[in-house]
Amino acid sequence: MKLSISDLAYAGFRYHDFCQLPKTCGLEFFYEFGTPTYWDTVLPLMLEDRQNGVSVHGPCVQVNLAVDENVRFLEVFLDTFRYAQKIRAEFVVVHTNEALPEEDPFVLRQRVVRKLALLLQLGKEMGVTPVIENVGLRPSGSLLFDREQFLELPQIFPEAGFLLDVGHAHVNGWDLAATVRALGHRLKGCHLHDNDGTGDQHQYLGNGTIQWAPFFEALKEKAPEARLVLEYAKLPPEGMAKHVESVRKEYGI
Template structure:
């Protein structure tokens, strides 16, 4: 089972800690938070390992009709992904939803824009993964479970990225989602919470049933990359690697 570490855990001036990460673990990084010269230096320092890119999700919202520059932003993102030979790029369908529009209209806009994004990914030969995003408590859930799964009928070229934290907050039965996605599930953002908010906690610090989750992954989506998308709990890679070793032993992960 391939594991990657999201650089969400090491923001700003702490990011150089990732240079010490064992090369058997990949790295997923938020490309929008740095210039190319910055990422060039970091990627070189990370050495030979698997890489993936988290696409723009703070300064860009596909659901916002006022944002017309999304294609240019995504073109630049995919160009860099190709340059560093990223295994995949993560795409959010939306962030906050427009307050005065019908959900169906916003869904139609996002699907139109996703078509352009997916096509750009294909242009650069980069695998596009569509993440389940949006949280019911924040009224930002644009695609419910059935609608999210249906996206992969609309975009068979794309793969799925299941975010366990988002799924838990939205009340989805996570092992069943893994089974439903099957070989479309190319990667997962794994982190924990109490079901009330998207806390990005280390595994075991919330109420997600990780035994059931990993059993489902091993059975239905063994090809999926497991990306630890923590925001807290570790300040260095040594303790993080010890945590990962503990997870592998506990859940019998190879």
Template sequence: MKLFINLLPYMPNIDEANELLDQWQGGIEISMDGPNWREPVEWDREYFRFERHAGPVSVHSPIWELNLATPRFEVIRTYSYEVYKQCLEWSARIGAEQMTIHPNLYCTPSFLRYESQQYAKENLMRLGEKAQSLGVDLAVENVGFGSFALFTQEEFVQLFQEIPNIKALVDVGHAHINGWDTPAVIRELGEKLCAVHLHDNDGKGDLHLPVGKGGIDWQPIWEALRSLGHPYRAILEYVEGTATDVVLADAADIANELKGLPAQ
């Protein structure tokens, strides 16, 4: 297991980012949508702020204005595929181990669900081939809530049996809102699971609270993760404004949990 911290809360403030990186030697996840998904950035310049970090790197590809699954607009699907292909190439260029991708635009209802799933699978398979050629894990995240979710729990697990060249990223907070049996999903995915996003919520809103500050029952999740027999990435994905000392303390506690060690 490798532990990562998502840098999204720190990207607007270089001093906060440096404070974190001065104390953190583990992995970092960089968002390509820019500070808190509020504005675009020039990717190479943004990475330059963090390239001094010696630990492993993961990338979260853009989410806004992109949709690999839209059944109505081929031009959007084609455009989205080309953007994500460029993102994979950039991820490989900076030495990222993994690129996280959303299979659809999570805030778009699935009007034509079957057709949307087929377009998503077609594009994910092509991007998976590209990722393999570049030596980057393409990590597909479970996104969307209720009617906005493209895949059910069972369909999400099956996705990685149908497409062997992609990997699964289970976002624990998203799974909780949708009522998934997260420990079961982790176990069923097995070696297809390459990463988890760790954050908490009240079961209603995607709050990205620190672990233990919401309604998620974490012990069965830790047990499921400890049962895995292969390497994976555990990524803290906390809300903007979370204090650096909270993030670092949680990272230490979670590392111990996932190693089966008693809390310090």
């Protein structure tokens, strides 16, 4: 398994902090939060001597695939895919939806599926790998694909890869180990962060109520090549370095 760190906690001028993080960890960054010129400037610094590669988090603010009026999604993703292609990113994370408009959920899911099909085809043409992430939170009413519906997507898209956001899944009451086993080798990555089950808190592992041991056991069995991205809201560089060492030791990553 490849361990990476998201730049979520180090956005903007905090990229200097990111440069201090363990070089044995890869990087995932939110492309839409900077311009191509910005990334051309800071990525060489962030990636210098860094191991385990890089992945890109696709647009999650500009784009909501569930919204019918969002006609710019292909343009926005095309820009993202071009940059991912340029830096040879392992994959680009694609959200199913981030908020639930007041429409028929079935109609919304069909709309998302149609758009995902277009993005997967675009990725194939460009040599970029999109991975489909579970999003939406039951407590806030934004969950469009529950566990059963999300697990239908690998059948709809037999060539697609998937990313399991463990924090989102925990809030929605999913059996994490069973979900990993159901996705199997189609699981290309995971967003790892903890919470108390009531909201998307992006806490570090061990600072919530997720039972991590069964999850990692299933992961090693069914998706040992998956990229594991620590996606935390905040953790100072010195704290992250110690935390990474602790996670590696405790879970054998």
